[in-house]
Amino acid sequence: MEKVNEPKNDSEISIEMEEIDNIDIKSETDEDDDLNIEIPRPVLKKTFWQKMTSSFKTIQEETKSKIPLLFESKKLEETQLEKISTKETSEFKRFNFLDGFRGILAIVVLISHAKTNEKCELITFFHKIAHTGGVYGFFVLSAFLLTYKLLNEMNSKSNFKAKIWSIFKYFIRRFFRIYIVFFIIVTGIKFGPKILGGLFNYDETKFNYASWSNLLLLKNPGVNHLWTIAPEIKYYFFIPLFCLIANTMGKYDMILLIVSILLSIFNEVFNFFGLKSLDFYAHMTEYLYIRFSIFFYGSIAGLFLVIIERHEKITNFLKTFLVQFFLNFITVILAVYGFKHINPVMVLEGSNASRIWASFILLAALGNENLIVVRFFSNKFLTNCGKYSFGIYLLHPIFVQIALQYFHFELQFDSVVIIFLMTYFASFIFYYLLESNCIKLANMLIKGIEKWSRKDLPTS
Template identity: 25%
Template sequence: MLIRFQSGSVRLLQGRELTNSKLQLDALDGLRGLAVFLVFLSHTSLRGDNLIPYADFSGFGKSGVFLFFVLSAFLLTKPFLIRNAEEITLRFIVNYGFRRFLRIYPLYVIYLAVALVLTAVVPELFGNKSRAYPLPLDFSGYFRHLILQEGRGVTWSIPVEFSYYFLLPLIALTYSLLLKNRIVPCTIFTLLLIFVSQYFWPQAESLVNDIRVRSYLPIFFLGSFLAVLHHQTTSGEMVWSKESKTLIEASGIAAILLLFLMIPTVTSLFVEGGVSNNIFHKQFIIYGVLWSVVLYASICGRGWLQRFFELRLVRYFGFISFSFYLFHAPVLDLIYSQVDVPGVLYPWLVLLICVAFSHVSWILLEKPLSRMKLKS
């Protein structure tokens, strides 16, 4: 499959497919692409084969998922902040839920249905020892996944994110209608939310791949608050000087460097005896803060980070990120178990297959559904 990015070719990057055109920020598509690529790099490294020679990203995939959480909270909070009380109607709320459902569930249902069928078919065709793809699933597990009560493999993040969709309108409306998007009250409210969530559900007590949103609330709260900060910036309430924008940009670059140091193999260079690859998996607040700084710098800084994340190839991975995220793990399993190629080629072969599949999924399913909304 040939995907051309030049003007006049496949217009994958032209419309405003993922967000309202009035709220579109192209750099965020690129950040979404970075998020899914970090997950992919981590999972290939865990297989013992690095996509980039000597670049071992084992254990850093969670960071990419946490970036997804920040992005979702930011993007979905924004529409609530630009509307007055009269515009927050029942139809607006229902349309919000309808679009969230269409963004996640159609592809998710297909993914689970494939797992359900192949769990029964693969052992019959290839023997009982053959693995099920994309994950072993019976009817009970299928139903539990659909109602967000279970999340195996990479699907653990879906109950987390979808659960926050229910809470987000309350948070966003508190910011906009009660606190009038004022920075100081919104900051205090956000810090209070984080404190309360940590008091009742400390991040250190979260489970591995915990499907309960409570464990990750600080990340989402920070993303939603960032929407308030950006709203104040774009509405003219906060005006940054050139020097301030330089400082914001520098903060974003510094946050990226700190995130780089949190790659376990990099951290191990500075710690005698090394560290385990899950050492930072429960540092939700740190990840939330750092990724929020990167996000804000990418849209409100001097434009250096913004130009990178607006590159068409980087944005492209953002468009196909959901299907890529879902299907990269089973493709990894399948290729590594059934295909015999030199080790260095495995991650590249998986990448090509995942891109091709995700491209088709985006064009045929996700892109058409992203344009649907309830009529006024």
Template identity: 25%
Template sequence: MMVVMQHSNYLNDINVGATAVDAFFVLSSFLLTMLLLKKCVKMVSESAGYGKWVSVMVDYFMKRFFRVYPFFALVALLLWWMPFEDKNRFYWIESADKYDLYKVLTFDYDHRYLMLWTLPLEITYYLYIPLLVLAVLALRQFWWIAALILQMWIVNDSLYTYKTHHMLLRPHISTFLQGSLAAVVFVKFDAWRRASAFEFSRCSAVALRTVECSMLVVLISECTRAVFYKWIHEPFVVAPPGDPFISVWLAYIIVIEMILPSPTSAALEWNVLRYWGKVSFSLYLLHPFVIYSERIQNLNNFYDRLFAKVVLLLSLTSAS
């Protein structure tokens, strides 16, 4: 929805689209790493054979590919079938002879139009997640040393590496890695808590919630370049070049909410938000066909345009 807002020229002064993309990178890498790590930990405890390991890894790769690529290919075919005027209107393709279907489907760098640039990054990084999980398992009780070093590198890279839209994986790798690292921290802490029967005391719960609220304030401030930075203190660190630096704050807010849920996570579990989350990939790829529609843009009244977009987007993404 935030990408839709960006392309609809709402809140463009704070680039909500970049924030949304980074948030998705963190969330997806967190979820996939967490699920795969839990499966692998279980297989280690069961002394599973090579056949089981191969089966799990093949299942992982197939699900990652078929979860996103077929619909992407369908959109690419739809664009190929459209006349040039529609290609240009909906996906900003500059010339009639520039759209090469084969290069689009094979993720050629010069053919990643509009939002299509994120999918190659996601699929490429998802291929590395099993290696990260296996490395964590191989380190055993020393995993935290590697995690600490990786966390320091992520912060440094995020602050001093220029990243923005339509780039290769390298500038965005720290964002993906932060989500995976947070998942490792959560899985390890959760396993220790279950084994030790640890329960948060009132004081420790208040301390953890204070840390979370502080992170939330800094996250909002970084996204808007305001709030804390204007009301209380200037940023403590240099503003990163390119898109805002939100991955660390977002990742550990997720970890804290998983460990000790609060009204924040309850609010985000609202059925309306959960439904939009279920259709988010369709919404991401299909929204240009609605918001850049000539008929929608020709509506004079702001609220006519707003409700027309919401109704059409909901209908289109639900049908897909």
């Protein structure tokens, strides 16, 4: 007869539960390292997710070496671009007053060409300083800014190919910013309505334009306001060479600075090129060597500023109150003297004026925003004149002729005001229709080349 299991009493059930609890289930549990307590089966779900998370992290670490983290690299690139943009913005704000200085120079040239009689002493004075207080200031300022910017960009690159690419970008920007605009203006003057040549097309006894090919090939331009373009564009080719030498010399570029200053001084004393006063007139304007020293002082100032900014102790010293007080005083004197300075000896006129302007620009750049000259030239009106200065320079002869032909003013001052207002308005349109688009085309071309050959163009 089969034995039937009798029901267990409470003591037997308790013994069996203790036996179950003593079963080794370590293989199915995890340990808490801090408390050293075995975790029973119900917590196994959490352990599973911990294992999954750990596995995912392992896979991610293994994948990093094979697949680039695109989002992280993109974020890093954006951060770098933001730093570059911030640096460029700060430099723009720092040199913003130089736009105002450029604006004054453009106004001086405009007034000098608008003069028709001796009735107004102020206008007669502007006419006398058209070169020293106008054109030569343009030459020095252009050389300073281009040298300073290119040298800083090259110094920020450790790769030689990247430095060469900086030079190529420099040439692309100069070509579109200056030569393309110049090409359009010259073509309009030679093949468009006569008025596009301005007063230089109407008084052939004094003025004339050379042939279209001569103008574009930067040969003798004739007797007109375009004579400044040829030597300036030719000097553009010297700036990269100067910057490359300075960059190659590294921390020894101070030697280049000293040698450059000494050569400039000796050139004034010994006249290396054998220049004569007659060489500075219309038939020789296209030759760079005649006015090379004028541009070169601007490049010397640019190199000097780069060297100073490299030494933190010097820059901190220059920020002190006494130094800034001195800079405030001396820059005002240089500005006044620069505009009033007239040297009857043509050979020395340019070098003297350029030395004054180079010193003024360098010292003003070392000052802070509280300098009198910085505040004066930061005036919105003057900075706008500087922004549109290329248009003012190229277009003002048109409106001088219009004023002479269609207006009859008792006072010459009234005529100059009307000419300036018409020129300013036209230059505003000229800038946004032509100049700004040429700048955009240059930047688009640079970006296109960089995108097309990104692997071959180092960025550092």
